[in-house]
Amino acid sequence: xxxxxxxxxxxxGTVVTALWLAIWMGSARWTxxxxxxxxxxxxxxxxxxxxxxxxxxxxxxxxxxxxWQVNPQKVQWAFAGRRTQWHLGRYxxxxxxFWSLLLLGGVPTGWLWYRDxxxxxxxxxxxxxxxxxxxxxVCPECGAVVARVGV
Numbered sequence: 405x406x407x408x409x410x411x412x413x414x415x416x417g418t419v420v421t422a423l424w425l426a427i428w429m430g431s432a433r434w435t436x437x438x439x440x441x442x443x444x445x446x447x448x449x450x451x452x453x454x455x456x457x458x459x460x461x462x463x464x465x466x467x468x469x470x471x472w473q474v475n476p477q478k479v480q481w482a483f484a485g486r487r488t489q490w491h492l493g494r495y496x497x498x499x500x501x502f503w504s505l506l507l508l509g510g511v512p513t514g515w516l517w518y519r520d521x522x523x524x525x526x527x528x529x530x531x532x533x534x535x536x537x538x539x540x541x542v543c544p545e546c547g548a549v550v551a552r553v554g555v
Contacts, residue, residue, distance in 0.1 A: 410516060414485040417513030424509060426504035432479045438470040451479035453505070 431448050439445035439456075447454035484499035523529050528538040533545035541550050 407520075410520060414513060414516040414520065417420040417509055417516065421506060421509045421513055424502065428506065431502065433474065433476050435473045435477075436470070438468070440468050449475065450477040451481070451502050452484075453502060454497060455500070457497070458495045479491050488502045 427448065428451055428495075431451050435447070435449040437445060437447045437449075443458045445454075445456040447456065481501055481503065481529040482499075483501060483504070523532060526534065528535055528543040528546060528548055528550070530548040531543065533543055535543060535550055538544070538550065542548070543550055
């Protein structure tokens with residue numbers, strides 16, 4: 405059961421990371437903006453995800469919108485954010501570079517793939533300790549039960 409869950413998480417993480425990578429690469433060529441009225445918007449451009457809002461934070465009565473453009477831009481790598489007071493109200497935005505989202509999904513996925521790699525014959529299946537020539541039924545390094553003694 406535990407191995408099955410790890411396998412599903414490993415494959416789901418791989419798919420999500422590949423999808424984020426494709427979006428990141430595409431954002432250097434295309435721009436996609438979506439929003440809810442004039443109060444909330446999300447923009448994907450130049451390798452960064454922009455989240456914008458206009459306060460007070462309440463659901464607008466306007467309809468949702470989206471826009472897609474071909475807009476080749478240089479990929480940007482930095483985080484950004486701002487909260488500003490205008491004379492008519494407040495607005496703010498947060499900019500998240502896609503490489504951080506790739507790290508967020510890619511590092512745990514890579515660790516799952518690394519952890520579940522097959523071990524060479526003669527090594528402990530839990531810790532990788534070399535058991536060739538060992539005469540006991542327990543790994544001296546981690547205490548795991550050895551399947552074949554004296555391999």
